[in-house]
Amino acid sequence: MSRFVAACVQLRSGTDPKTNTETALRLIGEAAAAGAHYVQTPEMSNAVNRNREGLMAALATEERDGMLAALRDLARERKIHVHIGSLAISVGDKVANRAYLIGPDGEIAARYDKVHLYDVDLPNGESWRESRTYTAGDRAVAVDLPWGRLGVTICYDVRFAHLYRALAEAGCDFVSAPACFTRQTGEAHWQVLHRARAIETGSFMISAAQGGTHEDGRETYGHSIIVDPWGRVLAEAGNEPGVIMAQIDVGLVADARARIPTLVHARPVPVTVLGSRTTLAS
Numbered sequence: 001m002s003r004f005v006a007a008c009v010q011l012r013s014g015t016d017p018k019t020n021t022e023t024a025l026r027l028i029g030e031a032a033a034a035g036a037h038y039v040q041t042p043e044m045s046n047a048v049n050r051n052r053e054g055l056m057a058a059l060a061t062e063e064r065d066g067m068l069a070a071l072r073d074l075a076r077e078r079k080i081h082v083h084i085g086s087l088a089i090s091v092g093d094k095v096a097n098r099a100y101l102i103g104p105d106g107e108i109a110a111r112y113d114k115v116h117l118y119d120v121d122l123p124n125g126e127s128w129r130e131s132r133t134y135t136a137g138d139r140a141v142a143v144d145l146p147w148g149r150l151g152v153t154i155c156y157d158v159r160f161a162h163l164y165r166a167l168a169e170a171g172c173d174f175v176s177a178p179a180c181f182t183r184q185t186g187e188a189h190w191q192v193l194h195r196a197r198a199i200e201t202g203s204f205m206i207s208a209a210q211g212g213t214h215e216d217g218r219e220t221y222g223h224s225i226i227v228d229p230w231g232r233v234l235a236e237a238g239n240e241p242g243v244i245m246a247q248i249d250v251g252l253v254a255d256a257r258a259r260i261p262t263l264v265h266a267r268p269v270p271v272t273v274l275g276s277r278t279t280l281a282s
Contacts, residue, residue, distance in 0.1 A: 002250045004147045006174075007036035008208035008224035010237045010244070014215035015049040017058055021067040023241065025074055031243045032078040038145065040083040041071075042208040042224070043097070043114075043155045043180040047088050050216045052133050059090040068100060076106030081145060085178025085208050086114065086154050094135045099152050099178070101143050113137030114154040115163070124184055130156075140166055148173030148250045151203070155179035158193050158207075161200060168201035168263055173253045175203050180210040186221020191233070199231040202257035204248055211239035229256035 009027040013020040024041055031039045046067040049055040062068065065087060075082040084100040097114040115137045117130040140163060141152045151167030151174070158164075158177040167175055175197065181190055190209075198205045204227065211222020222239030226246040234246035257263060 002147065004037040004248050004250075005035050005245055006204075006206050006226060006248050007031035007034070007039045007243055007245045008178075008206065008226065008235075008237070009039060009041045010209055010211050010222055010224040010241050011042050011045060012212040012214060012220075012241050013042075013045060013048040013210060015047060015051075015054060015058060017046040017060075017065075017067055020046055021070050024067065025070060027241065027243055028071070028074060028082060029078070031245065032080050034243070034245060036080065036245055037147075038081040038083065038206075040176060040178055040206060040208045041085045042178045042210045043086045044088055044210065045084055045086065048180060048210060048214045048216060048218065048220075050218055055088060055095065055133070056090070059088050059095065061090050062098070065089060071100075072102050072106045072108070075102040075104060079104040083150075083152075083176065083178075085176070091135060095133050097130075097134050097154060099141075099154055099176075101150070101152065110141055110143035110152060112141040112152040112154070114157065115140070116156045116160055118156040122182070122184060126182065126184075128182075140170075142167055142170050142172050147248070148253070151175035153177045155181060158197060159189075161197065164197045164201050164203070165263075165266075168203055172201075172203055173250050174206055174248065175201070177205065177207045178209065179207060181221045183219040183221045186223065190221055190223055191225065191236070194225050194227050195231040195233070198227040198229055199260075200262065202229045202253055202260065202263065204228055204253070206248075209237070211237065211241065229253050 151172035
C-alpha cells in the first residue's frame with residue numbers, strides 16, 4: 001500500500017497533563033474516525049509550562065506517564081499509528097523532550113530525544129534556555145511504517161538541514177518536526193523551513209504544532225502543516241486546536257527525487273578563504 005491518510009492534531013497544551021491528555025484523546029479519536037491511519041501530536045503534548053519548578057512537579061517517568069499510557073491504549077483500540085510529537089519526561093533532575101511512535105498494537109516502535117536545544121534571547125525580550133531544563137539526544141532516529149520510512153525530529157531541529165539530508169540518505173520518505181514554535185519565529189520561518197526541507201530531500205514533511213496563547217503566557221504559532229516532496233502545502237492549520245489531514249502518496253517521493261536528484265549529485269566541497277578580515281579604526 002503506497003497511500004495512507006496522515007493527520008496532525010494541533011493542541012494548546014496547558015500546565016496540567018491530565019487535561020492535555022483528555023484533549024489529545026478526543027482529537028486523535030476524531031482523526032481516526034475520519035479515516036486517519038497515522039496521527040501525530042505536537043511537541044510537549046503533555047505539558048507546556050515555562051516555570052521549571054512547576055513543570056518538574058507535574059511530570060512523571062516514562063513508565064508512569066499518563067498520556068503515554070493513554071495514547072498507547074488508544075492506538076491499540078483504534079488500530080492506528082500514533083506519533084506523540086514529544087512528551088516532557090522526567091529523567092532525574094532534568095527533562096527529556098522525547099518523541100514516541102506507537103504502533104497499532106500499542107507497543108512503542110521508536111523513541112527520539114530532541115538533539116538541538118533552543119537557547120536564545122529574542123528581540124522582543126523573550127529568553128529561552130532549554131539546556132537549563134532539558135537533556136539533549138545524541139542520535140537521529142528513523143522507523144519503518146507500513147507505507148515507508150519515517151524520520152523523527154522535533155521543533156528546533158528543523159533549522160538544521162544536514163539532519164534531514166542524513167535522514168533522507170537513510171531512506172526516509174517522510175520526516176516530522178512536531179513543534180512548540182514561538183509565534184514570532186513561526187510567523188517568519190515555519191512554513192518556509194518546512195517547504196525547504198521537503199524540497200531539499202524530496203520527502204514529505206508532516207508536523208503537528210502547538211498554537212495560541214497558553215496557560216503559562218507563552219504564544220505559539222500553530223499552523224500544523226503537511227508538505228509534499230515538491231514543496232506543495234497539502235494541509236495547514238491556523239492557530240486554534242483541531243485536526244488537519246492529507247492523503248500521502250508515497251510514490252511522489254521517488255518522482256521528486258528522480259526529477260531533482262540532489263541526494264546522489266551532492267559532492268563534498270572544500271572552502272578556500274581569500275583575503276583577511278581586518279578591524280577598522282574608529
